[in-house]
Each structure stands twice: as C-alpha cells, then as structure tokens.
Amino acid sequence: MSANPEKPKVAFYWCASCGGCEESVVDLAEDILMVLDKVDIVFWPVAMDFKKADVVAMPDKSILATLVNGAIRTSEQEEMVQLLRRKSQVLIAYGACSHLGGIPALTNEFSREEVLQYVYHDAPSVVNKEGTRPQPVTEDEGRNPTLPEFRNVVRSLDQVVDVDYYLPGCAPTPKLLKEALLVLLSGELPPKGTVLAPDIALCDECPRKDSKPTDVSFTEFKRPHLHRIDPELCLLAQGFICMGPATRGGCEALCINGNMPCTGCFGPTSRVKDQGAKMLSSVSSNMAAKEENEIDRVLDGIPDPVGTFYRYGLSKCLLRRKVTAGE
C-alpha cells in the first residue's frame, strides 16, 4: 500500500449514487488483485478507512486518476469533487449518474418543495406534529450538528468540475473498468472527453440483431408486464420500447440477455446529440398510423415518455428542469 511510493495512486469516490458503481469495482473479482498489485488506492470510503483529511493532506496532482460515481446535488459533493479534481491528474466520470445525471436526475422533474412536503409530512407512515424538517444547522442545547446544503437540481460531474474521461453505464461493466485502468497505466491517453466504451449502438452487439426488421412499423407499443416476451426476437419488432438504437453499446446487451428491453443506461453514441430525442424521432418516423387519433392510441403504450427516453440522462439533455412557481 502506501509503503510503496513508486506505484501510481488511484482514488474512488461516490456522490449521489446507489453503490452499484462501487460494487462494479468489487466485481473486478480476481482482477482486483491485479489492480491492487499495480496501483495504490489512496481513498475509497466503501472499502477503506482513509478520511477526507487524508486527501486534503496530499500534494496537488499526486493522484494519477480519481473515478467519481454519482450525480452532484449537495454542497458537500461539490466540495469533495473540487478537492479531488485538484489532487488528481485525471478525473473520470464513472457510471450513468456521474456521466448524465442518472436515475436521481429524474428528480429534476419535481420541485424541491413537492419532495420535502411529501417525505417529511405527507408520507403515510410519517408522524410529525412539530413539522420538523432536516436543517443545515441544528441548534440542540449549545451543540450545532450540521448537514450539507442541497442545490436546486441534480447535475452531472462535468457540470460542476472539469472532467477528462467518461465510463458509461448503470453500472459500468468490470470489463470496461479494467480496460480503462490498463489504458491509464499505459500512459497513452486518449483525447480528453473520450467516452471509454465502444462507439457503436447497442443493436450492433445485440444477440437478436438478425431479427431486427429494417423498417419497424409500429401499430402498438406493448408494456412488458402485459405481454409475453419472445426470448429470440428483436424486442422492437415485438412492439416493446427497446432503447438499443439510441444507446451506446459496451454492456454486451445484459438486459436483453435477461429477456427484457434496453432502458438506455450507457447514454448516446458520439454521433447522437440527445438520446431521448433520437429515440423519439426514430419511434415517430416508424409509426404505421397516420391519423391523429390513431397515433394517440398507439402512443398510449408509452405512458411516461420522459422516464422511458431519458431515464438516465435528464441532467444532460435538451430538456430543462420543470419550472415551478415561487422558485
């Protein structure tokens, strides 16, 4: 470990995330021994006891690479990623939340007050006659425990600090992580801003690729819980929304191997500006129906377009957050 000053230093940190990205590092399995052999992990709260003060004490740029997962929402997360940016030569946005906002970014559709009101007052199991809400500073008999402040919206990492590379996915696969680490250690770095995954659409690596019709003609969209799913046939050809055409490959079609549609966690390829818009335009141009009423009926099969087309990307897309009166 730190006994060997020759080894390059690497750090992992999490922001607003679920821990799946951390788990994907552990899922390196046998390869984690290779990583521990080649690098010195100097900060990794899920698995190691180094504290913030240890990071503060490090010289600037002394960490070769820091991989940050999770979206950015609190003052504490901002401070930590700014600190880690200063200490690191290379900063990598690791996973869908850090890359695009991820599932927590779906909150950008709601006002903060709506959330507060529900969580601390209206939720059916809450009893809160005093109307208590968590506070940045609590005054408790001379003691003042503090909490970080929450910002307006959920942001991706590059909306807060300068980012060098991106590893996509919810979560990224251990295979992609291993490849990225090997590239970093080789010293032959790709151009800044590179997404460290294949730049192809998921359809290209889908095992059902051969059954994808050149022209899909949608007469209805099926919700997966109400219909049987053929385990061989292209999901779009069966009428299920599968985000494959608008989504970057690299996961090796994991969800489809589980006989469920792709929900788009790897984000768009470099040729697509907006993942949701791309999928929406692809779906609309392939509608069999031409009459308005008929089109509406078909679209009833997609009751939640934002959650369907932008499930992981609401921080970084053409849609802005919901504007609510009084904010």
Place this chain on the structure above:
Amino acid sequence: MDKSVQSTWDQAQKNANADYMAKRRIVIDPITRLEGHGKIDIFLNKTGDVDRAYFQVPELRGFEVFSLGRPAEDMPQITSRICGVCPTAHHMAATKALDDLYKVEPTSAAKKVRELVYNAFMLEDHALHVYILGGPDFIVGPDAPPELRNVVGVIQKVGVDVGKQVISMRRRIRELIAYVGGKVIHPVLGLPGGVAKGIAKEDLAGLQELAKDCVEFAKFTLQIFHDIVLKNEEYVKLITSEYYTHRTYYMGLMDENNKVNFYDGKIRVVDPDGKPLSEFRAQEYLDHVQEHVESWSYVKFCYLKEVGWKGFVDGADSGIYAVAPLARLNASEGMATPLAQKAYEEFFEVLGGKPVHHTLANHWARVVEMLYAAERMQELLNDPEITSKDLRNIPTEKPSVGMGVVEAPRGTLFHHFETDDNGILTKVNLIVATQNNAARMALSVEAAAKGLIKKGEVNEGLLNKVEMAFRAYDPCHACASHSLPGKMPLIAYIRNAEGEILQELRR
C-alpha cells in the same frame, strides 16, 4: 509495524487530539466501510466526556416522489437504483408489490426462480460484509492501522489463496444472478406474476455444483469466524460489552413455522424479553410502523406504532426496534435448514439465550444466515420444477394498491405503491431496512462514543470502535437516503432552560 504506517498512525492520533483540544468536537467524516455516506458528530463536555453523538445521514435522493407518474411495472428496475449493493432486495420487494397491485400470483416455478436468485443474492451480499466491509475489524483487528483495516489487510491475514477462493466464490454466485437476471447490479427478471427468464435444463448440473460449493463456502466462513473471533477472548469481551448492547424490539420475516425466511412470509415482532408482540402481513405495515423526523439527519427514524416514539432510549417502553441478521434470529424460532439450525442453536447457547442484545453479534448471525441461504439454494436447485418453462401469469385485474415485503440483508424492506386504473403511480412509500434500524444505530453510536471516549482521550482505534457500532448493522445509507429534500430554510430556535421554544428565526 512499517515505519510509514506507524507515522501515519501517530499523525492520525495527534490530529484527533488536536481537534478535540480546539473544539471539543470530533467529526468522523466520511464514516467508512459501509454502503453510502455517513457522518458522526461527537460533542464533548467540559470534562472531555461525551455529551452527545449524532449519527447522521448527510444526503438524500427522491425516489418516492420522482416515481410518481411513471408506470408501476418500471418500479423493480427504478427502485433497484436505490441501492446497487442490495439492488436485488429492492427489485424483489417491488416485484412482490406488483404481484399484489395486479392481484396476480406468480407461477409456482417463477416463485422458486425468484427465491433462488434471492438466496444467492443474500449469500453474496453477506459475504461482502463479512470479508470486505465489517469483517476487517475482526479479521485484521479493530486497532490495526487504517491502511490495513480493509480487504487488502484481510487477504494478507488469511492468505492469498483463501482470498482468491472468497473472491471466486462471490463471482460465481453473482454470475448465477446475472444468468437469470441479466445484470447482477440492477437485475431485470421481476414482472408481476412471474419472471422474465428461467433456468435451462442443460445449465442445471452446473448450478447444482455451485450450490454445493456455496454450502461448503458458508461452512468455511463459520469456521473462520470461530477461529478468528470466538477463540479470541478480547473479541468476545468486545462483542458482549455493555456499550454495544441495547434492549430493543426485534422484527423479521418468518415462514408459517416462525423460521427465518428472506423471500416471503409474515412479519413477526418480539419484545426485549423475546416474547411475541405482533404478527402482520405486508399490507398491514401502516398499523405497525411509523416514522419520526429529526432536524439533524435526512433519515427518518422508524418505531413501532403500538409502543410509540419515546426518544433515543431503549427498553420495552420505547418503540425502537431492530431489523437485520441479529433481529431476524431473535424474532424467529429457528432456521428452516439443518446446518443453519445447528449454527443457530450454538449462537444462542454461547451468547446466553434468546434474545441476544449485543449489536456486534450481528456479525455471527450474518454467518448463520449465510448457511441458510446456501442450503436453501441447494434445496431449490434440487427441485425438478426449477427448470419449468411456466414462468409467468399475465395480469388481468385492474391495479389500485400493492404492497410487498422482503428481508433485505440489512433487514425488513417495505414497498407500497398506489396507481390509477392504467397502472400509473399516484403514491409511493418505501421503508427501507436501514431506516428501520436508524434509531437503534443512533443509540449504538452514542453508547459506544460514551463508553469509549473518556476525559478527551481520543485515538484512531477508539474512533474506529465507535464506527464498529454502526458497521455491525451493515447499514446502507444509499438506501437510507432514498428520499430527497430540496432547499432547506435555515431556522433557528431560541429556547429557554426547559427547552421550550421562545422564538423562531427564519432565513
């Protein structure tokens, strides 16, 4: 000890003491080797003893609110993002809530596939805690230098070969989950009335082999626990010490014989003397569980409705309860498989009978549960129905309200959905394992801080022992932070000596 390790060690002690001298306040930030963010804020009094310790969850997300307006069938995948370490628990609780929402029974084969995946998940998740998160405190030692109190130190201690065996076992179990669930982090198998994918006959033999190895792995882990922990008097003293002990209620999911079941059953609560207090189904959870709000943490604190919230105190008059391995063993009358039952009996015999109130006994209880999970995997894979292709009943009923419960590795997990006729969510309530435990964890951290920090004497090892008080629960703060508040007004209260509010100032 290595020189650089020694100097870091000395420096950490110096820093901690300097911090105390300056402010009489010790902040452990971030707390480590747990899932998600956490902070401990300790305030000392004039004599340097602990006045108060706050165990805080410093962030939150917004699942209950941002799920609204979305199709209920997306919930098994959306809520799995509450936690990527226990995604299968949220995935399964949500799937079961969908069964209830659409009033559709999963086919018998689908239920077995789900339970198989679920037990595989419980086994690998418990193994993660034993070997990577909590275990290093015992395997390497609570006072070992922080550089070594982790998976690297564990591998050094048990040897690379054993380390590799543990890593490979965990990988194989996770491959089984990925085989059925597509992804292992955030699986996709759950649909109301069944599963998306089953098990092919030609793959069965390999999986049966895996289950056999899982049982051996669990036995091996129990042996390690015996050798390293139970044979060490210091550790046994630590486990049974007063500042890691709380007399509270205990909750867990049980089968019809009151044996621990992770996937299905009724919820059973016992009192601090081990006597049954209540039994209820998921659909009745609101009659039994309530949440209390404090201003110094984003997590809400659960308590038993029938007893009530009495503040951060233990005992039969306080509604604080525990979930997770120790609580499940306390709330049950045994384990449903033979090796686990034997380990269960030994657990209570050595620790002086039921219920066991020692927080650190969670580590041992976790290993007992690993045995059950492995044995249950074996039972299910030996059931011929496990390869049946009858995997789904398609819903036909109109949805309205659905509730689901499972035992997550960290304890009882409730999902509650309400929808319109089209299955679009109109209300969501989630009570996650770590929330159930939040009040008892706060008690544990404060008791450990008070018991360990005296006259301002602080060192890194002592602070780590304070962290051990929560680590035993294997808390998941990612889960605990599933709800998200927005901008918080700063409110200051001016109180008189009796604590009554005289004036309220708002920013």
